[in-house]
Amino acid sequence: MDGFLLLAFLFLIAGVIAVPIASRLGLGSVLGYLLAGIAISPLLQQLHVDVVSIQHFAEFGVVMMLFLVGLELEPRMLWAMRNKLLGLGGLQVTITAALVMVIAMFFGQPWKVALGIGLVFSLSSTAIVLQTLNEKGLMKSDGGQSSFSVLLFQDIAVIPMLAFIPLLAIPELADVAATAQDGATEDGHASLSLVERLNGWQRALVTVGAIAFVVIVGSYLTRPIFRFIAMARLRELFTAAALLMVIAIALLMVVVGLSPALGTFLAGVVLANSEYRHELESDIDPFKGLLLGLFFITVGAAMRFDLLLASFGNIIAMTLGVMALKAAILYALSRMFRIGGSDRWLFTLGLAQAGEFGFVLLAYTAANSVIPAPIAEQLLLVVALSMLLTPLLFIVYEKLIAPRFAEAQTREADEIDEKGTAIVAGHGRFGGIVNRILLSAGFNTVVLDYQSEQLEVLRKFGVKVFFGDAMRPDLLHAAGIEEATILVIAIDERESATELVRYVTQHFPHVYIVVRARDRHHVYELWAAGARDIIRETFDSALRTGRSALEALGVHPYDAERQVRGYVVNDQQQMLELASVYDPDVPVHENDEYVERTKEFLQRYEQAMQGNSAAFASRLDRGWVPPTLEDVDSVIEDDEDIRRRDI
Numbered sequence: 001m002d003g004f005l006l007l008a009f010l011f012l013i014a015g016v017i018a019v020p021i022a023s024r025l026g027l028g029s030v031l032g033y034l035l036a037g038i039a040i041s042p043l044l045q046q047l048h049v050d051v052v053s054i055q056h057f058a059e060f061g062v063v064m065m066l067f068l069v070g071l072e073l074e075p076r077m078l079w080a081m082r083n084k085l086l087g088l089g090g091l092q093v094t095i096t097a098a099l100v101m102v103i104a105m106f107f108g109q110p111w112k113v114a115l116g117i118g119l120v121f122s123l124s125s126t127a128i129v130l131q132t133l134n135e136k137g138l139m140k141s142d143g144g145q146s147s148f149s150v151l152l153f154q155d156i157a158v159i160p161m162l163a164f165i166p167l168l169a170i171p172e173l174a175d176v177a178a179t180a181q182d183g184a185t186e187d188g189h190a191s192l193s194l195v196e197r198l199n200g201w202q203r204a205l206v207t208v209g210a211i212a213f214v215v216i217v218g219s220y221l222t223r224p225i226f227r228f229i230a231m232a233r234l235r236e237l238f239t240a241a242a243l244l245m246v247i248a249i250a251l252l253m254v255v256v257g258l259s260p261a262l263g264t265f266l267a268g269v270v271l272a273n274s275e276y277r278h279e280l281e282s283d284i285d286p287f288k289g290l291l292l293g294l295f296f297i298t299v300g301a302a303m304r305f306d307l308l309l310a311s312f313g314n315i316i317a318m319t320l321g322v323m324a325l326k327a328a329i330l331y332a333l334s335r336m337f338r339i340g341g342s343d344r345w346l347f348t349l350g351l352a353q354a355g356e357f358g359f360v361l362l363a364y365t366a367a368n369s370v371i372p373a374p375i376a377e378q379l380l381l382v383v384a385l386s387m388l389l390t391p392l393l394f395i396v397y398e399k400l401i402a403p404r405f406a407e408a409q410t411r412e413a414d415e416i417d418e419k420g421t422a423i424v425a426g427h428g429r430f431g432g433i434v435n436r437i438l439l440s441a442g443f444n445t446v447v448l449d450y451q452s453e454q455l456e457v458l459r460k461f462g463v464k465v466f467f468g469d470a471m472r473p474d475l476l477h478a479a480g481i482e483e484a485t486i487l488v489i490a491i492d493e494r495e496s497a498t499e500l501v502r503y504v505t506q507h508f509p510h511v512y513i514v515v516r517a518r519d520r521h522h523v524y525e526l527w528a529a530g531a532r533d534i535i536r537e538t539f540d541s542a543l544r545t546g547r548s549a550l551e552a553l554g555v556h557p558y559d560a561e562r563q564v565r566g567y568v569v570n571d572q573q574q575m576l577e578l579a580s581v582y583d584p585d586v587p588v589h590e591n592d593e594y595v596e597r598t599k600e601f602l603q604r605y606e607q608a609m610q611g612n613s614a615a616f617a618s619r620l621d622r623g624w625v626p627p628t629l630e631d632v633d634s635v636i637e638d639d640e641d642i643r644r645r646d647i
Contacts, residue, residue: 033296033300058294061293062360063250084149093157113372116168121383125387126355128353162361162364169368210258214263238283307378349397362376423486430516431447449467466479506530581594
């Protein structure tokens with residue numbers, strides 16, 4: 001008991017100290033765990049701790065991670081990503097594994113060993129790359145999305161790799177492993193396998209049956225089982241049931257001779273559309289995180305620094321060689337799939353390392369007599385060192401490469417040789433629709449957009465857009481702001497939109513401004529800057545959704561339209577009055593006057609709408625006639641007269 005508590009204390013204190021420091025330095029949690037393991041390795045050696053045994057226990061975290069990966073893999077998402085997922089990801093894994101295999105054979109390794117090494121180095125670090133992309137806000141970029149597609153394919157590819165690796169077993173190594181296994185059996189540790197004495201077709205039949213059992217249970221039995229457990233309303237019981245399911249499936253895979261990760265992954269995919277999916281994720285994720293953390297700590301603690309010092313030159317050369325080879329492959333694929341600009345280098349440098357699954361595959365290949373233990377130990381160091389170097393590659397990208405491409409993209413603005421009645425600032429998903437409506441009505445427009453990549457795409461479709469920042473007075477002058485009738489502001493940057501409104505209002509008061517607002521508070525800011533025609537980007541769609549919801553709840557379509565119209569009138573009045581008391585420097589919930597006036601408006605609106613119901617009763621009693629807009633407006637005006645008489 002004392003030894004267990006001491007080990008638990010050492011592992012937890014190492015992780016709690018090292019991981020926050022590593023995250024603060026931008027190294028990521030995985031590297032933090034690795035460094036924590038390296039830091040406590042001398043102490044563990046002094047205590048004669050069997051780190052490898054702890055590592056085998058912690059590998060169950062990888063099983064849980066694959067279960068969670070399966071839960072996220074909805075068929076629709078996979079279909080939408082099919083081109084990059086299968087094309088980009090598939091080519092990266094295949095080409096990398098093949099080239100590494102060829103190089104390993106060139107240095108004298110048997111083809112089975114070389115293939116195993118190729119599979120190990122074909123993978124990249126999902127944990128490091130995704131975390132770094134999220135931290136730096138690069139996930140939505142083309143390079144980030146391409147990296148995610150490749151990583152997702154790699155996570156899926158691990159499953160067939162685990163199933164394929166035992167087929168590469170080398171007889172000489174297998175004999176040694178069998179001798180060791182016999183010794184273990186004699187010591188009282190009997191094998192759990194149910195298929196070791198079966199022939200080929202019997203083993204295949206049992207394997208297929210086990211997989212079918214997992215699919216059937218996941219599809220038809222999990223829902224009633226979890227529904228029954230949920231009736232107890234005990235969170236810990238549901239958590240225990242989730243763990244039981246994962247452990248049971250993993251155990252089933254073990255006894256039929258398959259990888260436990262394969263079974264849990266299949267179970268996750270089957271349950272991806274289950275109503276209990278999110279509950280399973282929340283229950284399993286803490287255990288997965290702790291066990292993975294323990295796994296990476298043990299990896300760091302098990303690193304052979306004596307081996308690193310003894311073969312320092314060779315290991316460093318292999319590490320840099322693997323990273324350079326993967327970078328070259330990734331760069332070539334980025335050109336093939338037309339990933340341009342700084343995204344190409346983000347994709348290339350971000351995935352140039354080996355991944356955490358490399359630790360799993362190395363242990364698995366060694367256990368299945370594919371890669372000799374001495375070589376596996378060296379490759380383990382190569383994987384760890386490549387992961388340690390990855391943050392440096394991201395720093396190189398962020399500090400050196402990205403700024404250069406930003407400067408290159410800061411090109412001179414186009415020479416504007418046209419002037420139009422309307423100027424549209426921003427041609428995205430919002431401004432593009434406005435521009436098409438104006439053009440279809442016969443008005444001349446001048447469109448300014450500062451996104452060069454978007455610009456080139458639009459020009460291929462015959463849309464004339466000038467490259468330039470609408471915030472620049474000289475470009476506004478060139479676009480004909482002095483003679484323009486209207487300016488439509490549809491740029492994404494909130495502060496820029498407000499500043500543009502303020503500038504045009506002050507210097508060109510004759511120009512009518514229509515501006516997009518991001519939210520209600522942005523409306524107040526634009527109003528203070530001088531805009532009077534302000535369109536909230538989600539307001540009209542929310543009105544349509546509300547009207548549809550009312551009709552779905554049984555409200556008559558005419559009455560639903562009246563309700564929505566009444567809300568619009570009240571909202572406009574509310575916005576006008578609240579704009580005068582809005583203070584951008586004070587949070588709205590701390591602005592007492594703003595809160596009180598909002599409450600008053602809500603009460604007045606509810607009373608008005610309830611009191612006006614009788615005004616439409618006769619119209620509804622006469623039967624349904626689809627109202628015109630003028631009809632609805634007149635009814636609202638009648639309601640206003642009724643309200644004034646009541647007052």
